[in-house]
Amino acid sequence: MLVAGKFLLVVALLVAVYGAGASLYGAIKGNRGLIESGRRAVYGLAACLVAAFAILESAFLRSDFHSFLVATHSSTTTPDFYKATAIWSSQEGSLLLWAMLLSVWSSLVLYLTRNKVREIAPYATAVLCGFAIFFVGLLVFFAGPFKGLSPVPVEGSGLNPLLRHPGMMVHPPMLYSGYTLFTIPFAFAVGALVTKRLNADWIRSTRPFTLAAWGFLGVGILLGARWSYTELGWGGYWAWDPVENASLMPWLTGTAFLHSVMIQEKRGMLKVWNASLVLATGILAILGTFLVRSGILQSIHAFGASTLGTPFLVLIGILIAGSAALVIWRAADLRSDSRLDSFLSRESIFLLNNFVLVTMCVVIFWFTFWPLISELFGAKRSVGPPTFNSFIGPLAIFLVLLTGLGPALAWRRATRANLRRQLTIPALVAAVTLVTLIATGVRDAKADLLFVFAAFSAAVLVQEYVRGVHARRAMTRETVPVALVSLVRRNRRRYGGYLVHLGVITLFVGVAASSAFQHADDVQMRVGQTTPVGGYDITYVKPTSGVVAATNGRLERIDLGAVLEVRKRGRLVDTITTKRSYFPTDDPTLGPVSRFFEGEATSEVGLRAGGLRDIWTVVSPSLSALKPAIAQGDKVFTGPAQLDAKQQGAFLAAALQALATTYARNPPPAEFRLIVSPLVTWIWLGAILVFAGGLIAIWPGPRSAQRMVSAGYAARLARELRRA
Amino acid sequence: MSVVVVLVVLALVVWLVMAPLSRTHLQRTADAEWSAREDLEALKEAKYREIRDAELDHRTGKLSEEDWRSVDRSLRAEAMELLRRLDAFAE
Numbered sequence: 130m131l132v133a134g135k136f137l138l139v140v141a142l143l144v145a146v147y148g149a150g151a152s153l154y155g156a157i158k159g160n161r162g163l164i165e166s167g168r169r170a171v172y173g174l175a176a177c178l179v180a181a182f183a184i185l186e187s188a189f190l191r192s193d194f195h196s197f198l199v200a201t202h203s204s205t206t207t208p209d210f211y212k213a214t215a216i217w218s219s220q221e222g223s224l225l226l227w228a229m230l231l232s233v234w235s236s237l238v239l240y241l242t243r244n245k246v247r248e249i250a251p252y253a254t255a256v257l258c259g260f261a262i263f264f265v266g267l268l269v270f271f272a273g274p275f276k277g278l279s280p281v282p283v284e285g286s287g288l289n290p291l292l293r294h295p296g297m298m299v300h301p302p303m304l305y306s307g308y309t310l311f312t313i314p315f316a317f318a319v320g321a322l323v324t325k326r327l328n329a330d331w332i333r334s335t336r337p338f339t340l341a342a343w344g345f346l347g348v349g350i351l352l353g354a355r356w357s358y359t360e361l362g363w364g365g366y367w368a369w370d371p372v373e374n375a376s377l378m379p380w381l382t383g384t385a386f387l388h389s390v391m392i393q394e395k396r397g398m399l400k401v402w403n404a405s406l407v408l409a410t411g412i413l414a415i416l417g418t419f420l421v422r423s424g425i426l427q428s429i430h431a432f433g434a435s436t437l438g439t440p441f442l443v444l445i446g447i448l449i450a451g452s453a454a455l456v457i458w459r460a461a462d463l464r465s466d467s468r469l470d471s472f473l474s475r476e477s478i479f480l481l482n483n484f485v486l487v488t489m490c491v492v493i494f495w496f497t498f499w500p501l502i503s504e505l506f507g508a509k510r511s512v513g514p515p516t517f518n519s520f521i522g523p524l525a526i527f528l529v530l531l532t533g534l535g536p537a538l539a540w541r542r543a544t545r546a547n548l549r550r551q552l553t554i555p556a557l558v559a560a561v562t563l564v565t566l567i568a569t570g571v572r573d574a575k576a577d578l579l580f581v582f583a584a585f586s587a588a589v590l591v592q593e594y595v596r597g598v599h600a601r602r603a604m605t606r607e608t609v610p611v612a613l614v615s616l617v618r619r620n621r622r623r624y625g626g627y628l629v630h631l632g633v634i635t636l637f638v639g640v641a642a643s644s645a646f647q648h649a650d651d652v653q654m655r656v657g658q659t660t661p662v663g664g665y666d667i668t669y670v671k672p673t674s675g676v677v678a679a680t681n682g683r684l685e686r687i688d689l690g691a692v693l694e695v696r697k698r699g700r701l702v703d704t705i706t707t708k709r710s711y712f713p714t715d716d717p718t719l720g721p722v723s724r725f726f727e728g729e730a731t732s733e734v735g736l737r738a739g740g741l742r743d744i745w746t747v748v749s750p751s752l753s754a755l756k757p758a759i760a761q762g763d764k765v766f767t768g769p770a771q772l773d774a775k776q777q778g779a780f781l782a783a784a785l786q787a788l789a790t791t792y793a794r795n796p797p798p799a800e801f802r803l804i805v806s807p808l809v810t811w812i813w814l815g816a817i818l819v820f821a822g823g824l825i826a827i828w829p830g831p832r833s834a835q836r837m838v839s840a841g842y843a844a845r846l847a848r849e850l851r852r853a
Numbered sequence: 854m855s856v857v858v859v860l861v862v863l864a865l866v867v868w869l870v871m872a873p874l875s876r877t878h879l880q881r882t883a884d885a886e887w888s889a890r891e892d893l894e895a896l897k898e899a900k901y902r903e904i905r906d907a908e909l910d911h912r913t914g915k916l917s918e919e920d921w922r923s924v925d926r927s928l929r930a931e932a933m934e935l936l937r938r939l940d941a942f943a944e
Contacts, residue, residue: 173869176865
């Protein structure tokens with residue numbers, strides 16, 4: 130099967146080269162047969178890569194250790210659920226996933242636009258094939274996923290325990306879908322620039338894919354944050370890690386593009402800006418992939434050192450130079466068709482929003498690459514979260530204000546009287562929020578300002594829904610729920626967008642509250658001891674321990690944990706458990722018992738999540754008391770006694786069980802991190818609202834309704850035309 | 854099994870890529886016209902959306918009667934111009 134996989138990759142590379150060549154030559158010569166053949170080559174590419182991916186996936190599910198990748202990233206003790214996902218825990222497997230998703234999304238967009246954007250599509254096909262040539266080329270020449278292994282080991286190294294989290298099943302495919310989908314508007318923008326078809330058509334055709342890219346990348350980012358919060362054991366959800374930042378940057382510019390492109394659609398303005406923004410977003414998506422794979426910057430999310438850095442740098446160089454050259458070449462054709470009517474309009478708020486989002490991206494880019502930039506001028510320096518927060522915080526506060534101001538203003542122009550009508554209630558809500566914050570003694574200038582702006586913006590958005598429903602009912606006399614559904618259904622972009630804004634506000638409130646008003650303590654406790662944190666008393670009630678075997682009977686891990694009771698003013702609030710799991714390493718220099726304690730360890734967080742606050746705990750058991758017994762065990766199992774593998778396994782299991790029991794009977798003091806954070810749940814709730822809104826906005830409107838509305842307008846306009 | 858998978862995929866790829874090659878006629882002019890028409894259709898849709906948005910803005914109190922009438926008039930004029938250009942294509 131490995132040979133078949135290799136063969137399919139070579140075929141995929143040849144098909145991608147053919148697809149690029151046929152599309153380009155066909156476009157230049159105006160040969161529709163060649164163009165069609167080039168487009169279908171992308172379908173063929175997808176078939177090859179899906180088949181190759183299926184072959185590798187099958188090897189993982191069967192624990193086929195003939196494959197180097199399976200032997201080094203999975204094991205027979207890895208649960209089936211995680212065997213299926215282990216494929217993208219490796220550099221090579223995740224590259225194959227990237228290439229496969231690129232080919233599948235490219236096929237989908239080219240199929241859906243097969244009768245649209247005819248002049249642009251061949252060039253877009255060539256660009257998409259160009260990306261495929263690069264990634265499949267890496268798989269063929271640099272990072273082959275179908276490498277064999279001889280001799281074949283009886284057991285694999287296993288999946289990195291940190292990746293054994295349900296979020297990891299979905300996080301990488303979501304992130305890669307986001308990245309690969311952002312190459313689609315990039316490719317069509319290149320096609321539009323080459324063919325000088327710079328009007329609204331290519332935007333209309335690729336808009337669903339831009340929105341989907343934005344949604345997938347956003348979901349991926351949030352799942353990563355959730356994984357960090359519940360798995361990494363430090364208590365946070367965002368650390369301004371280079372790889373986290375790399376995924377956020379294209380999301381920010383993508384968000385800016387989704388707003389500014391509306392101005393181009395409606396007014397024919399900002400063509401240079403939009404072309405630059407969409408090209409930059411595509412390049413940032415590749416940059417994010419480069420950061421994960423090159424090992425150039427330290428990150429817990431990266432694949433470590435690799436030889437892929439140079440090819441990626443060459444690709445990024447070509448993309449930047451090519452994009453800049455294209456925009457300059459077509460500058461004359463990218464002139465705006467009209468001008469801003471008034472600074473008091475939705476367009477001007479969108480411009481401000483673009484300024485804030487792009488500034489955020491520039492700040493994040495600068496500080497992420499600061500270790501490399503600083504190295505050019507002397508010592509290598511890096512910046513931590515406080516530096517990021519000091520710049521991004523104020524920009525985020527301003528952004529929250531804009532999420533409300535934008536929807537409050539009309540397109541083209543707003544008058545003072547209209548503004549007064551739109552902003553009176555939200556301003557009152559903001560004032561009441563401010564007074565409440567002052568009265569309740571909530572004191573943090575930045576957080577308070579954000580809460581006030583959030584209240585203002587949320588009030589604007591709720592008012593928008595209320596007035597929309599009111600207007601609809603005045604016309605149709607529908608009931609409130611029916612009117613709400615009809616309103617949203619007929620104006621999906623607008624009201625889906627408003628829901629996204631509500632989600633963003635909720636998310637930012639959660640981030641501000643959990644950052645500014647978090648109580649955290651690192652303590653050592655014996656059984657029976659209590660620590661007060663953030664108004665709660667947390668007691669270490671008893672230790673827990675266990676040896677866990679996989680379904681095939683092999684030992685998977687040892688768990689050492691703690692049961693904690695949480696009380697508020699003496700009343701029991703909850704009993705929560707946390708544990709640390711120790712997974713064996715295959716390091717031959719360690720003894721058979723030591724291997725279980727010197728390998729990877731993961732923390733299972735004890736979490737009581739609530740609407741108002743989370744109580745987050747993690748234990749770090751002390752192993753010092755077990756060290757003599759571990760050393761003794763190593764001696765016994767490496768001694769002269771002649772045991773076969775089965776006997777050795779049984780004795781080892783008994784010894785580890787005895788160690789676990791010893792820990793539970795005589796528990797040494799354990800280290801705990803205890804955190805009480807307000808409104809963390811609002812972050813996840815906000816994210817759900819954002820993506821629900823995105824889904825509403827992307828969902829195609831009912832075709833019949835569209836036709837009826839269009840026909841109605843056309844008839845009316847035609848009548849007026851006859852009169853003119 | 855692996856040989857079968859490879860052969861099936863290979864056959865599929867060859868069929869996909871070869872099938873359209875019999876159509877070798879040139880369509881550059883037709884494509885240019887098609888694209889220009891599509892551009893106009895996209896502009897028309899965007900204009901209709903703008904007319905509907907302005908109407909909704911008016912109904913929800915963001916645009917006064919006077920402003921809306923002025924905006925609506927100019928938007929409709931722009932839409933009619935687009936319809937004229939589309940009609941010219943049809944002729």
